[in-house]
Amino acid sequence: MPHSIDLNCDLGEGGAHAAELMPLITSANIACGAHAGDPETMRATVALAQRHGVAIGAHPGFVDRENFGRREIASTGAEIRALVTDQLIALRALGSVRHVKTHGALYNLAARDAAVARVVAEAVVAIDPALRLFALAGSVQIGVAEEVGLRVVQEVFADRTYQRDGSLTPRSRPDALITSEDAAVAQVLRMVRDGVVRATDGTDFPIQADTVCLHGDGPHAVAFARRLNRELGAAGFRLAAPM
Secondary structure (H helix, E strand, C coil): CCEEEEEEEEECCCCCCHHHHHHHCCEEEEECCCCCCCHHHHHHHHHHHHHHCCEEEEECCCCCHHHCCCCCCCCCHHHHHHHHHHHHHHHHCCCCCCEECCCHHHHHHHHHCHHHHHHHHHHHHHHCCCCEEEEECCCHHHHHHHHHCCEEEEEEECCECECCCCCECCCCCCCCECCCHHHHHHHHHHHHHHCEEEECCCCEEECCCCEEEEECCCCCHHHHHHHHHHHHHHCCEEECCCC
């Protein structure tokens, strides 16, 4: 039996490709009205995912549409708990949610700050301990969420570069994104097949890839998703949402 890998995409954020991307992915992270989205887009994206048998995930972030949730906002633990709780509940009202993946600045904060990671995990467990948490592979959040009792899915990125410590290169840097489709595909194949990724300083480090994130807001997102499907299949992988 071939190895399986999940292909996830952040959707419901105003991109124009959701209908074309949905048949090509296995998990959808749906914006819950804070950094992007509204009840109408949430409902439409949930319905689209249900139609294609795609696992539905909540994608909560900071309430900061101006910066698309990519600016870190000083918040108490109680405020972060409320952010995650309220956005998860809002999406669950529209359909069956299988996983949670925080967005942008909140994602990166939880990846490096154990206290924030614990608040996020506890908020998810309080709603439904059967939910899976998508978290940056190798980050602080992995162990914390597992301690709280969540099933954690380690996430890698197709089109983002990495630092030697396993963190994503900040978007403020010119080398944060991989713009070459060939290079992005090569990075994905190394991560899922060999368990290795190359940092921007040229060093390789081990990484666990349970799910691969591709961004759906680029002009070539659909073509890239099709190619990833083809290349992963040729490498012996079956696309499937995490069990």
